[in-house]
Amino acid sequence: MAAPKPPDLGDGNGRSFAAVVAARSAAAIVDEGIGEISLYRGEPALRLSRQEMQTLAAPYRNALVGRFPSIRPSMEAVRKFFVSLGLKGECAVGLLDQRHILIRPVLEEDYTRLFLRRTWFVKNAPMVVAKWTLDFKSNQEPSVVPIWVAFPGLPIPFFGKNQIFKLAATLGRVLKVDSASSDLRRPSVARVLVEMDVSKEPVKRIYIGDDDYGFWQAVEVENWPAFCKFCDRVGHLEGDCFKKNPGLKPSGSNRENPRRKGKESEPRQIALGEGRDNGEGPTNPTQGGE
Numbered sequence: 001m002a003a004p005k006p007p008d009l010g011d012g013n014g015r016s017f018a019a020v021v022a023a024r025s026a027a028a029i030v031d032e033g034i035g036e037i038s039l040y041r042g043e044p045a046l047r048l049s050r051q052e053m054q055t056l057a058a059p060y061r062n063a064l065v066g067r068f069p070s071i072r073p074s075m076e077a078v079r080k081f082f083v084s085l086g087l088k089g090e091c092a093v094g095l096l097d098q099r100h101i102l103i104r105p106v107l108e109e110d111y112t113r114l115f116l117r118r119t120w121f122v123k124n125a126p127m128v129v130a131k132w133t134l135d136f137k138s139n140q141e142p143s144v145v146p147i148w149v150a151f152p153g154l155p156i157p158f159f160g161k162n163q164i165f166k167l168a169a170t171l172g173r174v175l176k177v178d179s180a181s182s183d184l185r186r187p188s189v190a191r192v193l194v195e196m197d198v199s200k201e202p203v204k205r206i207y208i209g210d211d212d213y214g215f216w217q218a219v220e221v222e223n224w225p226a227f228c229k230f231c232d233r234v235g236h237l238e239g240d241c242f243k244k245n246p247g248l249k250p251s252g253s254n255r256e257n258p259r260r261k262g263k264e265s266e267p268r269q270i271a272l273g274e275g276r277d278n279g280e281g282p283t284n285p286t287q288g289g290e
């Protein structure tokens, strides 16, 4: 039924006025996009810098990816699950591919809450939450995760919320400060939740001062999770990796989800990745579906 498209976008071919307008605005829209239409080694290319890509990605700074290592419930069930969480703001949820969903909470507070609990259960199906980044690939897991950081013995003048945020921002994106820290109820230990790259060694100290005077402030990280450089997943070390060492995989049915067929399951490793949200106080123990 669909006629072949006319090769030119001109208006002399019986095209409606609307079609011509649409064609014009499409060109205008192309102009507004970022990047230069070009060639790269003889093949079509959209040339833009990493910085420009970051600009494009800026609206997604609160985006998370939910991965379903075993089975993914229907999107209807997934959306219901997010409604049941009672988040403070809007949260769009969409399918990325068969195993991954994109979660876009508007509020940073909701983002932090979702990100802080590494594994959620949607209708009993585990969903592992990770940060969405420009480099998201479905077979890798970003190594940036929220980590509670303490600054033991931090001098009192640095306890103001702004100052603690500033100090912690030397380590990564700051998500929140322990409420006891910013009002000096517990001046001995200031704690801040920061996004850190756990594929690297944890930072042990920060220099505070200038060239003339300063001091090293100790940094203590809580529950620094293992990161496997072999399969790019948080929660286990390379030496414990089932993918690298299939012989390590326990035989028979697994304890946590006996109904699941073996294919690509990683039950023990998921379990290891949990429990990072200690100290967070009354983290809502909602574990999803019934």
Ligand SMILES: [Zn+2]
Pocket: 228, 229, 230, 231, 232, 233, 236, 237, 238, 240, 241, 242, 243, 244
């Ligand atoms: Zn691994």
